[in-house]
Amino acid sequence: MGDAYCFLDPVFSSGLMLALKSGVMAADEVHQGLVDGDLSPGRFGGYAKSLREGIENMRKLVYAFYEPEFSFKKVIDRYPDLAGDITDCLSGDVNKDFSKLWKAIGEFVPLPDDLPVGMPKTEALPQAA
Secondary structure: OOOOOOOOOOOOOHHHHHHHHHHHHHHHHHHHHHHHOOOOHHHHHHHHHHHHHHHHHHHHHHHHHOOOOOOHHHHHHHOHHHHHHHHHHHOOOOOOOOHHHHHHHOOOOOOOOOOOOOOOOOOOOOOOO
């Protein structure tokens, strides 16, 4: 089961993409946890960080798209080398360093700051009696 809480966007279908991607990522992490005999909350910190990075990248692209004056074409006309980054993000390859892309898009429209996110709780759970 994946997590589509992030977006329900009819243009990008990002909720569906992120649900599928997060489901695969979670399954891989759970599998490795079973192999290692460690399913503690802390083990999933890398999963949470990676998922959040991907969500933030897609979120920025969606915010830019919905700005009335924004155009991917304008970005690519000025920065042709960033066309691949736009395509990668749109196609679901969201866990890359897109800092150059965000800097370029930021010249055209304001982008949101990253949302704060916590990590899995690591305190011990109460023992059943």
